[in-house]
Amino acid sequence: MRKNVLLDTGVLVAYLKRKDKYHHWSKNQWKNSVFPLLTCEPVIVEACFLLSSTYKGEETVISLIDQGVVKIAFSCQDEIREIKALMIRYKNIPMSLADACLVRMSELIKGSCILTLDSDFQVYRQHKNQIIDLIIPNDI
Numbered sequence: 001m002r003k004n005v006l007l008d009t010g011v012l013v014a015y016l017k018r019k020d021k022y023h024h025w026s027k028n029q030w031k032n033s034v035f036p037l038l039t040c041e042p043v044i045v046e047a048c049f050l051l052s053s054t055y056k057g058e059e060t061v062i063s064l065i066d067q068g069v070v071k072i073a074f075s076c077q078d079e080i081r082e083i084k085a086l087m088i089r090y091k092n093i094p095m096s097l098a099d100a101c102l103v104r105m106s107e108l109i110k111g112s113c114i115l116t117l118d119s120d121f122q123v124y125r126q127h128k129n130q131i132i133d134l135i136i137p138n139d140i
Contacts, residue, residue, distance in 0.1 A: 001033065001034050002032060002033050002034060002135070003111070004111050004112035004113070005033045005034070005038065005113060005115050005135070006037075006038050006039065006102050006106060006109070006113065006115065007037040007039040007043060007070060007115050008039075008043060008098070008102060008116035008117065008118055008121075009043045009046040009047050009118075010022070010116060010118055011029065011115050011116060011117055012026075012039075012043065012047045013051060014117065015027060015030060016047075016057055016060055022137060029115055029135055033115070035068070035069050036068050036069055036070055036073075037069065037070050038073040038105065039070055039074075039102075040072060040101035040102065041072055041076065041101075042076070042096070042097045042098035043102070044061060044065070044070075044072065045098075046096075046098050047061050073109070074101055074108075076101060079101070079104050082104050082107075083097070083101060083104055086100040086104065086124075087100050090120075090123075093120055095124070099120060099124065102114055102116075102121075103121075103125075103126060106126045106132050106133070107126045112133070113134060114135070115134075115135045116134060117136065117137065118136075119136075119140050122136070
């Protein structure tokens, strides 16, 4: 079982959308993780937006937080300088606010790994030059 799993938007959306290509993969990853899955507010905002046309999508995201399955374990305000530096560093990709927060979380939470469907995390580095531990499908 994996501890300190940092949850990205795509996996959350795929977990809640049964017709998503990565729905079954996402469900299997959740089964192998210790809860709560850790995330940041930008991931929640993105997920709610992407699930706004899915029946009970936004409500389910909020319920996962309320039930303690997902925990917002990061303050953008406290880390704004580091977030800004990351976004500037990776502006050619470009790096979203959610991605910058997750990279920063990976720097702060020792032994963490990012659960993602986003291949950009294979390019991003923590502490400027360290590969980030990822849980990502083989076909991405």
